Amino acid sequence: MTIGIGETPARARQLRDRRIRYARVGVPALVWIPAATLTVVSLIPLLYLVVRALGGGEDTLATLWRDRTLVLIQNTMLLALAVTASAAVLSLPLAWLTMSTDLPGRRLWSVLAALPIAIPSYVGAFTAVAAFGPRGALQSLLQPLFGIERLPEIYGFSGAWLVLTLYTYPYIYLSLRGVIGSLDPALEEAARSLGHGPWSTFFRITLPQLRPAMTSGALLTALYVLSDFGAVSLLNFDAFTRVIYNQYRLAFDRSAAAGLALILAGLTIVIVTAERVSRGPQRYHRSSAGTARPRRQVRLGRWKLVGLAYCGGLTLLTLGTPLAVIGYWLFQALRTGNPLALTWRAAWHSASVSLLAAALAVVAAFPIAVLLVRYTGWLSRTVEVPLWIGYALPGIVTALALVSFGARYLTPLYQTLAMLLLAYLIRFLPEAVGSLRASLLQVSPHLEEAGRSLGHPPLRVWLRVTAPLLWPGIASGGTLVFLTTIKELPVTLLLSPIGYDTLATEVWNATRELFWSHAALPALVLFLVAALPMGILTWRQQPAEQRRSAAASDRKHTGEPETSTW
Incomplete structure (x- = not known):
């Protein structure tokens, strides 16, 4: 029997008995019916792939x-593991610096740290090539100073990583940030x-409490x-998505592409299973009665400059580089007299449909999260895996599956906003x-x-008691969905209503014709539209106690003792 943080063996037995009582009572209909329905809907792309693959013989x-x-398979898994590990290494100190010190x-750094998710990967890739490529902007700066005529290639695995x-x-x-702000300092x-x-306390007490958020974000x-x-x-x-896209669009071989996408779905099952095993059965809420006190800030002391350099350097790479390249495109467009056409209706379409998708996803996620946390068992395992498969499949696969499904069975919804959502x-x-x-793992069932x-x-208890305590998770989840929706391309191209440009x-449309100066202004507005709500949510998510302590830290220290000093 695994004992959670702060639990005695007797307390662990009580929690085990409670889970047995939950199992005897059964999963409420308000939980399992929406969860099962969403699972069936998530299986549509997978069923489409199976039918296509079988048709190829x-x-x-x-x-x-x-x-x-x-x-x-080797390329894709190696890239996924390398990116996940390096992203975790970047995120953990960043979340701790912006929430606990x-x-x-x-507060400004916490907003800037979340904004790179608003930049589409293809924009980030091209701006990285333009800045750090063999003939990029960095090489142009280094050549007159050091005589460097060509930088190393950025293409291939290293550039993608x-x-x-x-x-x-x-x-x-974002997952870590939402949990760090709600940790109870009594354990530390x-x-x-x-x-x-400090280090022993972090690795033995704090880090285990962050494991659910870490594994969710890593997944x-x-x-x-x-x-x-x-x-x-x-x-x-050469990763799966690139080869699948080429099979769909260049070779016109959808059966072979469907077979490759099924292998990708298999890799998803492997990763989800590994995440479930690493998650473990531990509980992370308080076992005893009482109210968690707000966390006090950790004084960085002489390490402030190191923290500022870390946050500033990361912001320069993730935001400064693409914005500088986009600004150069804009300057070139103005200098050459190219029109800077921008459909403001497209900006409204992007913002409105992304907000609708975020709200819909948060509401739909409630029963699934309850099922996964409060009613663990075969039903939760059955529900969880199809959701992740739908997330890992390329957007073009999901779009083509819904095009086929909508044209045959949901004709009234075909090419409507409902189908896009x-x-x-x-x-x-x-x-x-x-x-x-x-976030729900941090809320005690007591x-x-x-x-x-x-x-x-039960419904009123959830609305009045549990939902307010889940606000960090609601804000983080809604923000993630909004930001990924606003930059989604294949699904929007294939399923948006006629004339519904984003x-x-x-x-x-501009970049595929290599008119980069024409793409500059829409790309900049896309970033700004995504950054505005992201910044507001991240700024307002700071707890009230942290706001007061942040204001106090702008003045001279009053001499009040802190939890620890570095």
């Missing part, structure tokens, strides 16, 4: 058994009182890498589920039991 099998398929301007790390680490950062103080130093990062097409295509790295829900629902699950013991129905489609 022996040709599909011959394609799958080629040596190149094994190379694709007296870093100057930490760099770009995807820089623009996917916010998945882990108890460890310090027993003689443990999102790994599956995003599996489904990404823009970066690997522009940087000439359904595709977004299949693609990005796991982002909201992961954030809500990580609170819900107390509400029900007072005669309140900023992503305008950028794509």
Whole structure:
């Protein structure tokens, strides 16, 4: 029997008995019916792939058994593992600096650290090539100073690893940030009182509490890498998505492409299973009665400059580089007299449909998160895996599946906004589920039991008690869905209603014709539209106590003792 943080063996037995009682009562209909419905909907792309692959017969099998398929598996898994590990290494100190320390301007840094997720991968890849490529801007600056005529190639694995790390680490950062702000400092103080130093306390007490958020964000990062097409295509790295796209659009062989996509779905199952095993059965809420006190800031002391350099250098790479390249495109467009046409209706379409998708995903994620956390068992395992498969499949696969399904069975909804929102829900629902699950693990079921013991129905208890405590997860999940929806390209191109242009489609239409100056303004507005709500949510998400302490840290220290000093 595994004992959670702060639990005694007797307390662990009580929690085990509670889970047995939950199992005997059964999963409420308000939980399992929506969860099962969403699972069936998420299986539509997978069923489409199976039908397509079976239609190819022996040709599909011959394609799958080629040596190149094994190379694709190795390339894709290696890239996913490398990006996930490096994104975790970047995110953990960044989340700690912006949530637990007296870093100057930490609220601003917390907003800037989350904004790279608003930049599409294909834009990030091209700007990286323009800045750091063999003949890029950096080489132009170094040549007159040091005589460097050519920089190393950025194409291939190294370039894809760099770009995807820089623009996917916010998945882990946002999950960690939402949990760090709600940690109870009593556990850390108890460890310090027993003689443990700052590092020992962090690795033995704090880091285990962050594991649900870390694994949820890492899962999102790994599956995003599996489904990404823009970066690997522009940087000439052979991953599954690039080969699948070429099979669909260039070879016109949809059966072979469906077979390759099924292998990608199999890799998704492997990654999800590994995440479930690493997650473990531990619980992360308080076992005893009482109210968690707000965390005090850690004084960085002489390490402030190191923290500022870390945050500033990362912001320069992730935001400064693409914005500088986009600004150069704008300057070139103005200098040459090219029109800077921008459809403001496209900006409204992008913002409105992304907000609708985010709200829909958060509402749909509630019953799934409850099922995964409160009612663990065969049903939760059955529900969870199909959701992640839909997230990991390339957007073009999901779009083509819904095109086929809508044309045959949902004709009234074909090429309507409802069908587009359904595709977004299949693609990005796991982002909201992961954030809500990580936050729900921090909420003790005692609170819900107390509400029900007072005669309140379960739904009212959830709305009045649990939902307010899940606000960090709700904000993080909704933000992730909004930002990934606003830059989604294949689904929008194939399923949007006629004449429903978005900023992503305008950028794509310009860049595929190599009119980069024409794409500059839509790309800049796309970033600004995504950055505005992201900044507001991240800024307002700071707890009230942290706001007061942040204001106090701008003045001279008053001499009040802090939890620890570095």
